[in-house]
Amino acid sequence: NFAAALIDLVKVPASLPQPVQSALAPFIAGANEEADAVRSRLEAWFNSAMDRVSGSYKRQSQLWFIVVGFLAAAVMNINP
Secondary structure (H helix, E strand, O other): OHHHHHHHHHOOHHHOOHHHHHHHHHHHHHOOOOHHHHHHHHHHHHHHHHHHHHHHHHHHHHHHHHHHHHHHHHHOOOOO
């Protein structure tokens, strides 16, 4: 869905800011403007970015759960 929406936006260049257009230029130029090739490259880029973001979120949430768990145990005076 993301790649399809982005391709639709690229068709109207005035709708995208210049930094976004310059970031998308390598995807379009490298695929020789074939729609399927551009879409697959955008999907791969989006999936790798989401994998990195979800990994970072997982690490941060685990840290917060550990901190909250220790604080809850200290406040409730829980002994193992």
